[in-house]
Structures are given as structure tokens and as C-alpha cells.
Amino acid sequence: MVDITITAANVLPGAGAVTEQGTAGETITAGQALYKDSTGNWMKADADSAVAAARDAKAIALCGASANQPITVQRSGEITLGGMTAGVTYYLSGATAGGIAPIADVGTGEYFDVIGIAKSTTVMKLLFGYSGVSA
Template sequence: MTDLVITAASVLPASNAERDQGIAGETIVAGKAVYLAATTNRWMLADSNAAGAEARQAKAIALNGASAGQPIAIQKSGDITIGATLTAGTAYYLSDTPGGICPLADVGTGEYVVLIGLAKSTTALALQFSYPGVAL
């Protein structure tokens, strides 16, 4: 699987970003896809082949790095400069690397399809999280 190579310092929300804050449940780097764990109310790295459905449902992108127990800012919707080189017009999905983002061609058999967003340019991603609950 070929995930986007994200430069954490280059991850920036656009003016139309819906942002929120919370507490990290594990070490998270800016630009990674995350979900909110119901039992702990902490943000965790999402994973397309996780055993539990909750962990497969990416809900946001981390805007800063944080260790477990530290504050984290996340972006739920809107445009984001993801800090990686994108292909304009390409849809990007959650990968089987925790928090990773990749094009559909790199989502493998047995992984769940989780849309993260569509590239508006070579740097901007329009976030559109969607989890239909279907594995390839």
C-alpha cells in the first residue's frame, strides 16, 4: 500500500474548515486520519482493516501532533492543505496503516472502503468522510 507522504508541519486547515478539539488516546501525528473512541472519548488512529467497525470509521484529520493524554486539534470537514502531493480530481481513502491515507487503487482485498476526501488541487483535499461498511 502506498500512503501519502505527509509533512506534518505543512498540514493546514482552510478558512471553511470545521474544527474541533479533544484528547489523544495514543501518539498521533498531524495529517493522520482519526476517529473518536466511544468508550474513552479520545481520538485514535483510524485503520481500514481494524477488527472493530468503530476504528474503521475515520471522522477527522489531526491538525497537530499529540501523545496519549495530550490535547489535539482535528478537522472534520472543509478543505485542508494535507502536506502531501495529491493528484487533482482523485479520491483518497483510509489505508490499512493506522491513520494513513491512500488512493483507491491501494486499498487491498479485505479492507473496508472509507472515503476521506477528493483532491481539489495538488495540495488541497476537500474532506468528505464516508464509511459505507463495505470491504473489498
Template sequence: MTDLVITAANVLAATGAPLESGFAGEAIVAGKAVYKAAATEKWMLADSNAATAEARQATGIALNGASANQPVSVAKSGSDITFGAVFTAGLAYYLSDTPGGICPVADIGAGEYVGLLGLAKSTTVLAFRPQYSGVAL
């Protein structure tokens, strides 16, 4: 699987984007897809082939890096996010099987659950509107 190469220092949500602050449950790098664990209320890296459905459903994008138990800011659905990565405008991007990773549809493999993260509005901006199918390929 080929994930986007994200420049963490360039990850930025657009003005007015819905944000949520919280604590990381593990080491997180800016630009990674995350979900909030119900049991701990901490942000964790989402993963398309995780053992639990909760972990397969990205609900945010980390805007800063954080170690476990450190503060993290997360862009929620409805955000336009600049990643410092190269997107193909108009192409859909999905959660990958690398924890927190983002990939194009062509790189979703067998056994992975399909989780749309959003559509590229340009070569640098993703319209983050996650949708989880609950279906594995």
C-alpha cells in the first residue's frame, strides 16, 4: 500500500474548521487519521484492518504531533485540511491499513474495511468528510 507522504509541519485546518482538543492515547503525528476510543476518551490512530470496528472509523485528522497522554488538536468532519502532501484534485482518499495512513482507492487491499476520508479539492487540500462502509474488500 502506498500512503500519502505528509509533511507534518504543513498540516493546517482551514479557518472555521470544526476542531476538538483532547489527549493522545499513543504517539500521533500531525496529518494522521484518528478516532476517539470510547473506553479511554483518548485519540488513537485509525486503521482500516484493525480488529475492532471502532478503530476502523476515522473521525478526525490530528493537527499536531503528540506523545501518549499529551494534548492533541483534531480537525473533525467538515474541515478542509492542507496536508503538505500531493493529492490528485478530485480523487477520493481512504483510510489505509497503516495506522493513521491515508491512501487513494487503488491502494485499498483485500481484507481492509473501506473508510472514505474525503475528496481532494486541490493538489494540497482534502475536504475531510469521513464515511465508513463497514464492508471489507
């Protein structure tokens, strides 16, 4: 599976961005797809995780943080990420926790979890949608 390449320093909220403050449950880099664990901490989502909640991304990290540090996440709207192809729908990666990949790179045993659709090579419209169905 090939994830898009995201430069953390280029991750920015865009039009209609809905953001939230929280606490990181592990080390997180800007641009990674996240879910909220049972304790309320933000963790890296993973399409082939044994934990069902981890396969259901809910936000993208807008900044980096280590465990127990504050973090800002974006839950909807447009976001600048880079490394995309306009018009392509992107999904949660199973190859790398927190990664984002095109549908062609969703592998066997990974769950389909839409992250968003690229409006350009740099901007994505977030459309989180977990299917509960694996490839």
C-alpha cells in the first residue's frame, strides 16, 4: 500500500474547517488520520487494526504532539495536505497507522474508511465514512 506523502509543516485547515482541541494518546504527526479511544485521547487510526474503533477515523491532526500533550484536530471541511490527485477518493491506510491512501492501495483484510476527496493536488474535502466492510 502506498500512502500519500504529507509534509507536516504544510498541513493547514481550509474553508469550512471544524477543529477540536484534545489530548494525544501517543506520538502523532500533523496530517495523520485519528480516532478517539475509550479514554477520550486521540490515537492514530489504522484500517487493519484488531480494534474496531481504530478502523473508524474521525479527524486529521493539524499539529504534532507526544502522548498526553494537547493536540488540535480537524473533523470536517477542507484541509491542505498535499501529495494527492484531484478527484480521487482517499481512504484510511492499513500499511501505516494514521496514513491515507487511494482506494487502489486498500489491501486484503483492511477496512474501507473514506477520509475524503481531493479537490486539487493539495486540498482535500474531508468526508469521514467508515463502511465496516473489509477488502
